[in-house]
Amino acid sequence: MHTLSVEERRILDSIQESEVVGLLQALIQARSDFPPGDCVTAVSVIADKLTKANIPFDILANNPHQPNLVATLPGNAITPTLLYHAHVDTVAPGDPAVWRHPPFSGVVEDGLIYGRGAGDDKSSVAAQVMALVTLARAGVKVNGRFQVVVVSDEESGAKQGTRWLRDNQHLQPDFLVVGEQTQNRVAVAERVACGIDLTIFGKSTHGAMPWAGDNAVLKTARVLVWLEKKLFPQLAAKSHPYLPSATLNIGKITGGLQWNIVPETCKVEMDRRLLPGETREAAMAEIEALLDEYNDTIEPLQYELFSTGKVAPNINTDPNEPFVQCAKSALQVVTGQPQELTGYVQTSDGRWFAGDGFPIIIVGPSDPAVGHATNEHVSVEQLVEATKFLTLLALRWLNQTK
Numbered sequence: 001m002h003t004l005s006v007e008e009r010r011i012l013d014s015i016q017e018s019e020v021v022g023l024l025q026a027l028i029q030a031r032s033d034f035p036p037g038d039c040v041t042a043v044s045v046i047a048d049k050l051t052k053a054n055i056p057f058d059i060l061a062n063n064p065h066q067p068n069l070v071a072t073l074p075g076n077a078i079t080p081t082l083l084y085h086a087h088v089d090t091v092a093p094g095d096p097a098v099w100r101h102p103p104f105s106g107v108v109e110d111g112l113i114y115g116r117g118a119g120d121d122k123s124s125v126a127a128q129v130m131a132l133v134t135l136a137r138a139g140v141k142v143n144g145r146f147q148v149v150v151v152s153d154e155e156s157g158a159k160q161g162t163r164w165l166r167d168n169q170h171l172q173p174d175f176l177v178v179g180e181q182t183q184n185r186v187a188v189a190e191r192v193a194c195g196i197d198l199t200i201f202g203k204s205t206h207g208a209m210p211w212a213g214d215n216a217v218l219k220t221a222r223v224l225v226w227l228e229k230k231l232f233p234q235l236a237a238k239s240h241p242y243l244p245s246a247t248l249n250i251g252k253i254t255g256g257l258q259w260n261i262v263p264e265t266c267k268v269e270m271d272r273r274l275l276p277g278e279t280r281e282a283a284m285a286e287i288e289a290l291l292d293e294y295n296d297t298i299e300p301l302q303y304e305l306f307s308t309g310k311v312a313p314n315i316n317t318d319p320n321e322p323f324v325q326c327a328k329s330a331l332q333v334v335t336g337q338p339q340e341l342t343g344y345v346q347t348s349d350g351r352w353f354a355g356d357g358f359p360i361i362i363v364g365p366s367d368p369a370v371g372h373a374t375n376e377h378v379s380v381e382q383l384v385e386a387t388k389f390l391t392l393l394a395l396r397w398l399n400q401t402k
C-alpha cells in the first residue's frame with residue numbers, strides 16, 4: 001500500500017513532535033557514557049514513559065549498572081515477534097569545552113538536537129519507544145508480539161547487553177529492526193570486524209651496531225608497504241551491492257624496547273572488515289600467502305599471525321524478503337520519497353542475531369558521521385520521521401503476518 005489508510009493516518013497524526021523531542025532530551029540529560037557506561041538513569045527514563053502508558057516491561061540485568069529493558073505490546077497472538085532494538089549507552093563526550101552546546105544538555109537549535117547520544121543511539125531509542133507508546137495509546141491489537149529492547153553496553157562489547165541477552169534466550173525475534181544511524185534509510189547488510197595481530201621477528205643487538213642485528217621495526221615498515229601495495233587492491237576488488245569493499249586498517253604498531261637497542265619484535269594490530277561470505281580463516285590465509293611471497297621474493301621473514309575473540313556472522317538480509325519490502329514501502333509512504341536499500345558501514349549489535357535465518361534490517365535517524373563526534377546531533381525532522389516510520393512498520397507488518 002503506497003498511501004495511508006484513514007486509520008493509519010489517525011495513528012500517525014497522534015505523534016506529537018514535542019513529546020518525541022522531549023523524550024530524546026531527557027535521555028541525553030541522563031548520562032550513560034562509557035566509561036563507566038552506567039545506564040540506570042537512562043533506562044529509568046524509558047521505564048517511566050512506559051509505566052505512564054501502561055505498557056508492560058522487564059528489566060534484565062547481569063550487571064545492575066548496565067540494565068536492559070524489554071517492553072512488549074500485548075497482541076492477539078504470541079508469534080511472530082517483531083523486535084526493535086537500540087542502545088542507550090554512548091561513548092564519552094571528549095572535551096565539553098569544544099562543544100557548541102554542553103554535551104548533556106539536549107539543546108535544540110535551528111531544528112537540530114545536540115548532545116552525546118543525540119544520534120548514536122538515543123534518537124533510535126526515543127523513536128522506537130514512541131512507536132510502541134503510540135500503538136498502545138491507539139489501542140492497537142497486533143497479530144503477534146511487538147517488542148522494543150533498550151540495551152546497555154553496545155559501545156563496550158555487548159557482554160552485559162545484547163550478547164548476554166541472546167546467550168540467555170531473552171530475545172528471540174522473528175523479525176528484527178536494529179536502530180542505528182542510517183539517515184532513515186533501510187540497510188540490509190553490514191560488514192563484521194575481525195581483529196588480526198601480526199608480529200614480525202628480527203634480531204636484537206646494541207643500537208650502536210645496527211648492522212649486526214635485524215631491525216624488526218624497519219622490517220615491519222617494509223612489510224606494511226608491501227601489504228598496502230599487494231593486499232589492498234585485492235580487498236578493494238571484493239564487492240557487495242550495498243556495502244563498501246572489504247578493508248584492512250593498520251590500527252596500532254608496537255615495537256622495540258628503547259632507543260639504543262635494535263628491536264627484536266614489532267607487533268601490528270589490524271582491523272579487517274569482512275564482507276558477507278568471508279571468514280576469519282580465509283582472511284588470515286590471504287595475508288599469510290602474501291607474507292610468504294614476501295619471504296620468497298624480497299627478504300627472509302619470520303612472523304606470527306594471531307586472531308582471537310568471537311567473529312559474529314554478517315547481517316546479509318535478502319532484499320526481496322517481504323519484511324524488507326514492507327519496510328521500504330512504509331518508509332516511502334512516510335517520507336513521500338522513493339526509497340533505495342543501503343548497507344550499514346559500521347558494525348551493529350545486530351551481529352548477535354545474525355546467522356539465525358530471520359530477516360534483519362538496520363534503520364534509524366541521524367548521520368553515522370556525527371556519531372562519536374563533537375557536536376553530535378540529530379534533526380527534529382528525521383527523529384519524527386523515524387518515529388512515524390517505525391509506528392507504521394509495526395502496524396502494517398503485524399497486521400499482515402499470522
Ligand SMILES: [Zn+2]
Binds near residue numbers: 087120154
Ligand atoms: Zn550505535
